[in-house]
Amino acid sequence: MTLNSIQAIPLKRSIMNLILLDLADIDADGYAWVRDPRRVRHLHEVHGVASGDELTLGILGGAIGRGRLISLGEHEACFEVIRLELSPPAPLPVHLVLALPRPRMLARSLEHVTALGVKHITLLHTRRVEKSYWQSPELAPGRIRDHLWLGLEQARDTVLPEVTLERRFKPFVEDRLPELLQGRRGLFAHPGMPSACPRGIGDDTLLLVGPEGGFIPYEVERLLDAGCQGVHLGERILRVETAVTALLARLF
Structure with a gap:
């Protein structure tokens, strides 16, 4: 061709x-x-x-x-x-915490991860997330539902994911993260981490993915202190939507 x-x-x-x-x-x-x-x-x-x-x-x-x-x-x-x-396809055993992407990338990311079987999504503010992103019309409940709906149609699934918005990093790490990690393996993807992302795990997992540019050192330290393991996908720097898809495919 x-x-x-x-x-x-x-x-x-x-x-x-x-x-x-x-x-x-x-x-x-x-x-x-x-x-x-x-x-x-x-x-x-x-x-x-x-x-x-x-x-x-x-x-x-x-x-x-x-x-x-x-x-x-x-x-x-x-x-x-x-x-x-x-019955609809089995969901992935993962809760995805995604630093809020730019609006256009958010739309694609929601559709992609829904099609892959993610049922729990938290959109998180981090230092490198532009504050203006939180004002985007893409965060309206109806718009989010539309993107999740498209992902379900693509994958022949019927179960809508649950989406939570966390607008402050520190309260999330201190108050919500310990609860989310109970009974789960905690992983966060960040360039330069010593361990490569594992393959084919069967564990119930909390996966955190930072914004373009990654987490700042303070955020990395807080995630490590909370008991999460930092992992990398190699030397290449990927767009968020590409990294999320690659991480989910490699883990599950």
Whole structure:
């Protein structure tokens, strides 16, 4: 494939491998209605479905199965739920603590880690996090939910992660971190740490990932004092979204 042919391929932001439904989308007769403009547009433009086609459906927080398209209009789609018999994929045994990334990277990171099976996410303020990031519209509950939803659709999952915001580093380390470490292995990723990130662990883990530029020395010392182990991914300096994906893949 030539470079020109690669450039000519239209890119889609998200592949909806699962049509995720809320219980409120299902009427008293058992029919599922999709009225969200994004999902309706996706059915038209990406799936190219017609009445009678079967697609994969999932109920938020519940089972996965199949549904038959009854009708598809400009603003809504109606499905007959045929069966819901499969459980969602197993979650990763990890609580991810992520120094708040810049807004555009936050959106991608939430989608990626949700697709990988992370169910507990804490967004943390650290010294190198710009204070303006906390004013971003991407932190609105509805926007966060949208990105988590996209990650679930991508991975054919139905269980939304829990997202917590921690706007102050010191109270988090002193008050919240000891509780989070109970029964968990604590790891934080930072360039220059003596130990390489372990591979294929089965432990329930608390994983902390710093901002671009890493943690400052004070933060490193406090994490070590709390009982966390510092690890590295080698000599390369990675973007946060790349580092998080690499860490999760290597650990689990």
